[in-house]
Amino acid sequence: MKTAVISATGLWTPPHSISNEELVKSYNAWADSWNVAYAAEIGAGTVDPKTHSSVEFIEKASGIKSRFVIDKEGIIDPETMAPRIDERPNDQISVMAEMAVLAARDALERAGRKPEDIDAVICAASNMQRAYPAMAVEIQNALGCGGFAFDMNVACSSATFGIQTAADFIRSGSARSVLMVNPEICSGHLNFTDRDSHFIFGDVATAVLVEEESIAPAGHWKILGTKLKTEFSNNIRNNFGFLNRAAPEGIGAPDKLFMQEGRKVFREVVPMVANMIAEHLGELGLQGSDLRRMWLHQANANMNRLIASKVLGHEATEDESPTVLDTYANTSSAGSIIAFHKHSGDLKPGEKGLICSFGAGYSAGSVFVEKTA
Template identity: 40%
Template sequence: MRKSIIRSTGHYIPEAVITNEELVASYNAWAERFNSDNAAAIASGDMAEQLLSSVDFIKNASGIERRHVVEKSGILNIDTMTPKIAPRAFEEVAFQAEFAMKAVTPALEKAGVSGADVDGVIVASSAQQRNFPGLACEIQEMIGSNGFSFDLTMACASALYGLHIANGMIQSGQARRMLVCSPEIMTCINVHSRRDVHFIFGDASSAILVEADEGQDGGWDVVGTHCQNKYSIALRSDFGFINAAERTVQPDYAPGLDQDGHKVFKDVVGFAPTVARTMMQDIGLEPADVRRTWLHQANIRMVDMIAKRILGRDRTEENAPGILHEYGNTSSSSVVINFEQNSEDMASGEHGVMCAFGAGYGVGAAAVRKR
């Protein structure tokens, strides 16, 4: 059975930044207007008052200080509260495909690889811009690959599910080189008028180039991968193509992003490290032999607890670095960005573990070794 390596990675972070202070000012202005416009219904108990947000609430709940976004003004405008993105003509490159290429291009360039040498493209992200053709098909065309491509959606674990599939296809001989890209435009999914979630997400794109081990220098050995699911609706997004049909029955139906934060926290903090440790046991990797773990950046308290349960020791910035404060939750791209930004100092032969977790619930884990 062939072995695979991570040959290179790439990522892109938008320049526009929204601080907690800016986001709170916008949300509170919306909430105060809502409460004023609906004062009578709120007083009679027919409608719930919208609670105000605060910088301290966001920092304590998540550890996030700011987030990078594809477009700022629309999110902060209380009449829209979503990014402003102009529609494109059919023949133009899709916005999300263009966003993906900002991470794909540096990943290919760092590896010195042409897109024509890529056998398969997987777009692994929380949502794709359209139902068909697959976004991966467009990226495959853009890089000049003559192979296959498909989209994959497994929320915040998508990138590691993509890595798991790419690793398996290379091991089985079905592909020699695979590209996994995760263009996560989460501010288009988020509901910025909901206090419990308005601060969570930022936007970012990542890419992983995985190829067969043929004795080449550099990169990271993929020592093991593992994915596992446990069904839950505690975190869900109801946006989809059936919404128009639902509105024929209920015209004011508004699909949204729903989260039972306390349940998600409790469930995932127990489930995610179990999946990672199962993988480690299967490949004979002891916690003491893992120098670093790169975790999905969902919530700083989750990162602290999951890192400790994977590593068997308290989390530090050395053994489980955090990037949440700067970027917010960028869904599946976060674990790849974390890996790329915090792995150069590792020595040849040292091991690390990636772990991502999210809605589904789905958990993906991968063990890598510096070549």
């Protein structure tokens, strides 16, 4: 069986950033206008008034301080409260494909690869811009890659599921070089008028080049093992789709955007992920003490703190479990890849680490890696 490795990663970050202060100001202005518009109903007790958000609330609940977005003006406009992304004609590259191409080129350049060296492209993301033709095929075409391409969606775990899929292609001999990309326009499915979640997401694109070890550049990351897990839960959901497009409440209704039962998610996902990591460590003959670093899914600082402590047996330092959540917010499938991309260059040959993602589904994926010389 062939050995799969991570040869390089790539990152593209949008040019616009929104601070918590800016987001809170726009939300509170919207809430005040809503309360004025529904003053009669509020006075009659038939509806509850909208309460203000605050920087302190956001940072305590999530650890997020800012987020990068495709469109800033629409999000912080109290009369819009959503990104305004112009629709492109069909003869132009789509927004999501363009983001992925930029991240992919970064990864290819770092690995010294040309697009024609790639055998397969996987576009793994929480939301696709369209159902078909596949985003991955458009990305493949824009880059000039050969082989085949397809999309996959496992919400926030899409990247780790994509890495295992790419690694399986390498192991079986179906491909020697697989490009896995994660373009995430999370602001497009976030309800910016929901106080409990209006701060959660940001936009970004990442790329991971998975290759056969014999052709990988020096300093690559050997994939020691991958493990995937799913358990059905409706506590994190996004019901938008073509089957309910014509629902009476309309496309923009809250039920068609991101929704979650936050406390339930926390209680159920933390032990699920910690147990999965522990099981995977045992299967590989490793212990938590063998890990130099953990690149965890960037959704909630408190969740990561608890998961890391369960795996390592102590409170993780920033060096052991680095955070990008504070500046990028939750970028769904891309979060753990951003953390790996930004905080892996200092590891020495022989040191091991864990890339782990988890989210809606529930879904979770772990990828143990070892730095080579």
